Amino acid sequence: MIEYKIGTDDIDWEGLRDLYGEVGLVGGLGKKRDLPKIREAFLISFKVVTAWDNQRLVGAGRMISDGVCYGMIFDLGILVTHQRQGIGRQIINILLKGHEDLFIHLTSTFGNEEFYKKIGFKKHKTGFAKYPIKSKYLED
Numbered sequence: 313m314i315e316y317k318i319g320t321d322d323i324d325w326e327g328l329r330d331l332y333g334e335v336g337l338v339g340g341l342g343k344k345r346d347l348p349k350i351r352e353a354f355l356i357s358f359k360v361v362t363a364w365d366n367q368r369l370v371g372a373g374r375m376i377s378d379g380v381c382y383g384m385i386f387d388l389g390i391l392v393t394h395q396r397q398g399i400g401r402q403i404i405n406i407l408l409k410g411h412e413d414l415f416i417h418l419t420s421t422f423g424n425e426e427f428y429k430k431i432g433f434k435k436h437k438t439g440f441a442k443y444p445i446k447s448k449y450l451e452d
């Protein structure tokens with residue numbers, strides 16, 4: 313059975329680094345396995361949810377928010393061995409629980425748009441983004 317935890321107190325940081333080493337994300341820090349910066353980003357997040365299979369960290373996601381108006385969800389990642397078992401949906405549910413009044417934004421990775429549609433998100437008609445790097449996610 314998968315167990316879910318809220319917060320960073322019990323995080324297995326090496327496990328988190330390995331998770332994002334596998335699935336990428338965290339603004340490119342995942343593939344670089346840059347644990348100090350990944351840790352810093354998670355520690356100052358508004359809400360962090362992790363998923364555990366016995367003692368193994370198998371999924372995570374986080375929300376950045378003012379807690380009043382807006383929230384942004386980032387870095388939802390599930391180990392390949394544990395994908396398509398409902399863990400991603402559950403992490404999102406827990407991230408949003410208690411914050412139903414917030415306007416929530418997120419960006420899907422290519423190929424996962426249907427996942428977000430399935431769990432109730434809608435495409436934003438006028439979303440804009442500004443990145444410090446060239447990105448295939450941004451129009452010219």
Ligand SMILES: CC(C)(COP(=O)(O)OP(=O)(O)OC[C@H]1O[C@@H](n2cnc3c(N)ncnc32)[C@H](O)[C@@H]1OP(=O)(O)O)[C@@H](O)C(=O)NCCC(=O)NCCS
Binds near residue numbers: 397399419420421425
């Ligand atoms: C995208 C991701 C988070 C989905 O998590 P998951 O735990 O595998 O998804 P779930 O099992 O909770 O899926 C919920 C539903 O969405 C569907 N779904 C999941 N990924 C999908 C995809 N890529 N395309 C279409 N449907 C998808 C599932 O089949 C399930 O459908 P159902 O309710 O009809 O059974 C996971 O695949 C992942 O970590 N990918 C790599 C990292 C990544 O790109 N993350 C996204 C960052 S924005």
